[in-house]
Amino acid sequence: MTRWERRHLRNGLLFASPWIAGFVLFALYPLLMSIYYSFTAYNVVQPPVWVGLDNYRELFFEDPLFWKSLYNTLYFTAFSVPLSLIFSITLALLLNQKVAGISVFRTVFFLPSIVPVVASAVLWLWVLNPDSGLINSALRGWVGIEGPGWLADARWSKPSLILMSLWSVGGAMVIFLAGLADVPQTLYEVAELDGAGPVNKFLHVTLPMLTPTILFNMVMGLIMAFQYFTQVYVMTGGLGTPVDSTMFYALYLYRSSFYYLRMGYASAMAWMLFVVILVATLGVLYSSRKWVFYHGD
Amino acid sequence: MGVALIFYVVWPDRTGTEAERQALHEGRVIITYWDRHSGHEHTERVKLIQEFNRSQNKVYVRAVPIGYNALMEKTLTSIAGGAPPDILSMDGGIMAQLAAHGLFLPLDDFVASVPALDATLFFPYVWDMVSFRGRVWAIPTTTDTYCLVWNKAAFREAGLDPDRPPGNWAEFMDYIARLTVRDSRGAIERMGFLPWIPWDQSFMWGVLFGGEWYNETTGRSEAGSDPHIIASFRWQQSFTIAPGATEQSPHAMRPERIESFSRGIGDYMSANNPFYSGRVAMISEGEWQVAFIPKYAPGLDWGVAPLPQPPGVEPLAFGPTIVADVIPATARNPEAAKMFLRWFYSPRGNGASSPAADYNEAIRNIPPRINEACEPRFIEHPRFSVFVRQLLERRVVSYPTTPVTQYLTDQIVRQRERVTFRLATPEEAAQLVEENVNRALARARALMERRRP
Numbered sequence: 001m002t003r004w005e006r007r008h009l010r011n012g013l014l015f016a017s018p019w020i021a022g023f024v025l026f027a028l029y030p031l032l033m034s035i036y037y038s039f040t041a042y043n044v045v046q047p048p049v050w051v052g053l054d055n056y057r058e059l060f061f062e063d064p065l066f067w068k069s070l071y072n073t074l075y076f077t078a079f080s081v082p083l084s085l086i087f088s089i090t091l092a093l094l095l096n097q098k099v100a101g102i103s104v105f106r107t108v109f110f111l112p113s114i115v116p117v118v119a120s121a122v123l124w125l126w127v128l129n130p131d132s133g134l135i136n137s138a139l140r141g142w143v144g145i146e147g148p149g150w151l152a153d154a155r156w157s158k159p160s161l162i163l164m165s166l167w168s169v170g171g172a173m174v175i176f177l178a179g180l181a182d183v184p185q186t187l188y189e190v191a192e193l194d195g196a197g198p199v200n201k202f203l204h205v206t207l208p209m210l211t212p213t214i215l216f217n218m219v220m221g222l223i224m225a226f227q228y229f230t231q232v233y234v235m236t237g238g239l240g241t242p243v244d245s246t247m248f249y250a251l252y253l254y255r256s257s258f259y260y261l262r263m264g265y266a267s268a269m270a271w272m273l274f275v276v277i278l279v280a281t282l283g284v285l286y287s288s289r290k291w292v293f294y295h296g297d
Numbered sequence: 298m299g300v301a302l303i304f305y306v307v308w309p310d311r312t313g314t315e316a317e318r319q320a321l322h323e324g325r326v327i328i329t330y331w332d333r334h335s336g337h338e339h340t341e342r343v344k345l346i347q348e349f350n351r352s353q354n355k356v357y358v359r360a361v362p363i364g365y366n367a368l369m370e371k372t373l374t375s376i377a378g379g380a381p382p383d384i385l386s387m388d389g390g391i392m393a394q395l396a397a398h399g400l401f402l403p404l405d406d407f408v409a410s411v412p413a414l415d416a417t418l419f420f421p422y423v424w425d426m427v428s429f430r431g432r433v434w435a436i437p438t439t440t441d442t443y444c445l446v447w448n449k450a451a452f453r454e455a456g457l458d459p460d461r462p463p464g465n466w467a468e469f470m471d472y473i474a475r476l477t478v479r480d481s482r483g484a485i486e487r488m489g490f491l492p493w494i495p496w497d498q499s500f501m502w503g504v505l506f507g508g509e510w511y512n513e514t515t516g517r518s519e520a521g522s523d524p525h526i527i528a529s530f531r532w533q534q535s536f537t538i539a540p541g542a543t544e545q546s547p548h549a550m551r552p553e554r555i556e557s558f559s560r561g562i563g564d565y566m567s568a569n570n571p572f573y574s575g576r577v578a579m580i581s582e583g584e585w586q587v588a589f590i591p592k593y594a595p596g597l598d599w600g601v602a603p604l605p606q607p608p609g610v611e612p613l614a615f616g617p618t619i620v621a622d623v624i625p626a627t628a629r630n631p632e633a634a635k636m637f638l639r640w641f642y643s644p645r646g647n648g649a650s651s652p653a654a655d656y657n658e659a660i661r662n663i664p665p666r667i668n669e670a671c672e673p674r675f676i677e678h679p680r681f682s683v684f685v686r687q688l689l690e691r692r693v694v695s696y697p698t699t700p701v702t703q704y705l706t707d708q709i710v711r712q713r714e715r716v717t718f719r720l721a722t723p724e725e726a727a728q729l730v731e732e733n734v735n736r737a738l739a740r741a742r743a744l745m746e747r748r749r750p
Binding site: 041043044045046049062125129130131133146148149151152153154239241242243244255258259260261 | 367369370373376377394395398399400454482485553554556558559560561701703704707710712714715718720736737744747748
């Protein structure tokens with residue numbers, strides 16, 4: 001290394017040092033400590049006590065609520081991620097039309113995703129109120145049927161939350177809009193010459209060209225869905241009611257740590273969630289070889 | 298420039314209120330008080346704290362309304378983060394659990410030095426809640442109890458004598474049925490009574506049925522084999538019907554319908570509270586309603602009586618909780634904190650009662666010291682006295698002091714839900730409470746054993 005290179009390295013590191021310090025202190029250190037804590041009984045205030053694999057053994061073999069919360073989370077993810085993708089692509093296609101005032105529509109559909117999560121959760125509590133909520137009042141008044149209990153009914157509580165998650169797909173929608181703008185017009189022209197109609201153009205041009213964007217949104221959606229917390233914490237008072245039907249993984253993790261003072265157990269749960277997310281993400285990335293097309297391909 | 302600006306803004310002379318800056322200039326010790334009470338209750342507390350601040354020139358108390366939500370998280374993070382307040386007010390149940398984990402300063406010596414804090418002055422159940430494992434951990438500020446509170450207008454509509462509460466258990470059930478009103482669709486317009494409104498009270502009902510969730514002698518839960526506990530679950534189950542069954546009595550209906558109703562009701566501290574708005578005719582409520590109802594439902598005509606109990610059970614009172622002051626073990630100014638507590642709990646110099654008693658009067662809670670609870674302003678108030686007398690005249694049962702009390706109450710609520718949603722029989726549910734709680738207890742005790750030096 002020449003003197004010049006050394007100086008550049010030093011300056012580079014110096015400029016990056018706030019980030020490096022922040023990362024080491026606030027991300028790497030807690031991350032590594034949480035691995036250690038997952039093998040201990042720890043209540044934040046007293047020194048941790050080493051318990052070996054006890055936390056993991058309890059998770060797998062003694063705690064039905066762990067499995068229940070995992071099931072709830074997988075259920076939510078399995079429905080909310082694909083539905084959100086379909087919903088946001090559809091919206092992006094509609095908002096990609098050349099009509100007057102399209103930017104107004106785009107803003108309107110994006111607005112829900114900048115509403116603070118807690119505020120929108122409270123709003124949805126009211127919309128989904130079984131007795132006087134907007135949806136059930138509409139069903140009663142216009143359709144003449146009695147709506148379900150939504151969040152009050154163990155069979156409907158998760159679908160309610162999935163429905164709610166579709167309301168804030170604005171972020172994904174904007175990314176799809178950018179993806180749509182990226183599709184070369186020439187491909188459409190070629191398809192038209194070959195006699196393709198709108199459906200075929202969508203299936204054979206738009207969709208394949210959007211697959212990198214779909215992959216990105218799918219991975220982000222998966223990670224977000226597995227960590228689903230705030231809405232359900234606000235809407236059920238942190239209890240996961242009724243009958244544990246909305247006891248999501250992150251919520252149970254939170255209860256274990258702050259209500260039962262079991263940070264070690266919660267750390268073990270966090271690492272299990274990490275494994276689940278990692279497997280799901282790697283699965284999606286691996287499969288993407290088969291269905292994602294990049295421009296150069 | 299930016300750094301200078303930050304220093305300018307956060308420099309001690311520029312933070313806090315005018316009064317705090319003044320106190321700092323006077324060389325006073327400033328201590329922070331986290332108030333578990335919020336809203337008008339906090340306002341009343343602040344008035345008394347200001348009186349203390351004016352009464353001397355050594356200590357200045359800064360009160361922060363923390364509220365009940367996420368109290369545990371806030372407390373834990375402040376203590377773990379090394380920046381706890383000097384005094385914390387909190388609920389007895391949470392207090393006991395955190396004290397068991399070594400978070401608070403033992404107050405034995407302090408209590409012994411203040412005549413007004415003699416153990417014999419307090420309701421015994423209250424003192425039991427703050428003193429365990431041979432030490433005193435908190436100073437009780439307020440206590441509560443539940444009674445049956447009823448809407449007299451609803452009684453009149455149902456053709457019942459508005460001044461006569463149900464005299465026994467059978468009458469209670471009959472009143473519930475008669476007071477329940479459903480519309481043509483079957484939806485509930487008014488519910489006679491629902492055990493989990495305003496919140497789940499399964500712990501209390503198990504006790505009022507004569508049962509015991511936790512056996513203090515054996516240090517275990519024996520709920521699974523306690524017929525009274527099982528009976529209390531069965532009674533709560535009688536408010537719902539099994540899938541496919543027909544609705545036999547007016548108040549028993551599909552679990553979803555009843556859950557919809559209990560979810561659809563308005564905010565507790567508002568005019569939409571289901572009792573204030575007339576959607577629930579009878580409710581199990583605490584003495585604070587003496588202050589709440591004139592505030593949120595000024596026109597409401599209501600009565601109060603001890604909660605009915607099934608036949609053959611000794612009349613009991615349930616003391617759901619206390620609010621108590623603790624000093625975190627890592628507090629910066631424990632001596633200044635003690636000075637404030639000494640003032641707050643001792644009678645004022647001129648023979649007037651303690652600020653603590655005045656606080657109870659202002660927010661309509663029951664003073665935990667018997668002599669104060671017997672002052673005319675409490676014991677002679679027509680409605681409030683019903684609550685106070687219940688604590689004076691009956692055996693009082695409260696939550697047990699265990700390292701897993703929060704888990705125990707969570708388990709009870711969870712299993713009650715399974716019972717009323719018809720996913721478990723009362724026997725299975727009680728058995729599960731027992732098994733889960735005993736497992737958690739064994740784990741917590743093993744850990745404490747290992748921590749012992």
